[in-house]
Amino acid sequence: MRIMSIRDYMKNANLIFKGEFKRRPVTNGIVLHHAAASQATPQQIHEWHLKRGWIGAGYNVYVRKDGSVWELRPLWAVGAHAEGVNSESIGVCAEGMYHPSNSQPYDRGMPAAQLDALVKVIKDLLEEYPSIKWIKGHKEVPGAATACPGCYFPLEKIVMAATNSSNIGEVDYMKKGDRGPEVKRLQRLLMALGCQLPKYGTDGIFGAETEAAVNAFKKSVGLQQNGVVDIITMMAMAEKLLQDKTALEQENATLTNRVQILEDELKRELESGNEAAERYIKELEERNRRFIEFFKLLNQLAKEVEKRIWPIQKQAESVEKMW
Numbered sequence: 654m655r656i657m658s659i660r661d662y663m664k665n666a667n668l669i670f671k672g673e674f675k676r677r678p679v680t681n682g683i684v685l686h687h688a689a690a691s692q693a694t695p696q697q698i699h700e701w702h703l704k705r706g707w708i709g710a711g712y713n714v715y716v717r718k719d720g721s722v723w724e725l726r727p728l729w730a731v732g733a734h735a736e737g738v739n740s741e742s743i744g745v746c747a748e749g750m751y752h753p754s755n756s757q758p759y760d761r762g763m764p765a766a767q768l769d770a771l772v773k774v775i776k777d778l779l780e781e782y783p784s785i786k787w788i789k790g791h792k793e794v795p796g797a798a799t800a801c802p803g804c805y806f807p808l809e810k811i812v813m814a815a816t817n818s819s820n821i822g823e824v825d826y827m828k829k830g831d832r833g834p835e836v837k838r839l840q841r842l843l844m845a846l847g848c849q850l851p852k853y854g855t856d857g858i859f860g861a862e863t864e865a866a867v868n869a870f871k872k873s874v875g876l877q878q879n880g881v882v883d884i885i886t887m888m889a890m891a892e893k894l895l896q897d898k899t900a901l902e903q904e905n906a907t908l909t910n911r912v913q914i915l916e917d918e919l920k921r922e923l924e925s926g927n928e929a930a931e932r933y934i935k936e937l938e939e940r941n942r943r944f945i946e947f948f949k950l951l952n953q954l955a956k957e958v959e960k961r962i963w964p965i966q967k968q969a970e971s972v973e974k975m976w
Contacts, residue, residue, distance in 0.1 A: 663723065664724065674730035677731045682742040684744050685788070686791050686801050688749060691759065691760055692748065702733065711726070713727070716748065717748045718766070720770040737795060747767060752802075752806075760805060775788065785884060830859060871889075
């Protein structure tokens with residue numbers, strides 16, 4: 654459970670804007686950018702954007718190469734950083750020119766301090782805004798004609814480190830009152846994780862029983878018990894399920910080895926006509942069969958989690974036009 658939020662360490666750049674901010678009605682995503690300048694202060698970013706006729710700096714968060722984190726526009730404000738998604742996303746910009754350029758110096762690698770700070774910022778934003786469903790580089794935003802944040806920007810590495818996934822696309826956001834196949838899938842995962850649904854089972858309806866099961870799971874992993882299944886909850890479920898899968902794989906290997914040893918011993922007894930040994934073999938075979946059936950079910954559920962949370966998606970092709 655984190656005890657520090659992004660607001661505790663983010664510095665105020667004290668910029669003077671020439672206009673009023675609009676409050677962002679929803680927060681569905683995070684857009685990652687580079688400054689398109691190897692070195693730039695928050696004030697310089699602000700001045701460049703003022704010259705464009707904007708009210709000031711278009712990004713919400715600015716991360717410098719030394720790892721310092723700056724608030725440009727307020728976190729809650731609509732930005733001016735990615736046309737088409739400004740009203741639903743937080744703009745996070747990294748100092749640097751992470752794309753080849755003939756007109757200015759460019760960066761072929763990101764300093765560790767900056768990379769670590771970006772990962773922390775994303776993690777903390779995901780916690781601050783549970784409604785976030787996607788994280789994209791600017792070039793991945795539909796309709797964007799840009800190479801931002803550049804081919805040398807470690808986009809996949811940052812997203813992977815922050816979310817345990819190489820590509821966060823649309824992730825389910827479910828709550829009480831929802832219904833359908835996605836809810837049924839959630840209920841199956843909850844039951845596989847030991848959260849009981851004795852009355853209604855996998856009926857595909859997110860009712861009070863499912864809400865209680867969600868909260869029970871969230872309590873077990875230290876998450877806020879608000880009855881909502883968001884990106885953080887789904888990642889925690891995947892991690893727990895895959896941990897259980899690994900443990901069962903090890904247990905299955907041990908059990909298989911033990912069964913083989915016992916079968917060899919009991920077969921020797923059978924050769925001498927021992928009826929009790931024959932019964933023991935049948936019991937062992939039945940237990941092993943049940944275990945294998947259970948393991949197959951868990952393995953199937955794990956694959957469903959991987960399919961939902963780690964979908965294989967083609968990265969958007971970079972265009973050559975610079976932002």
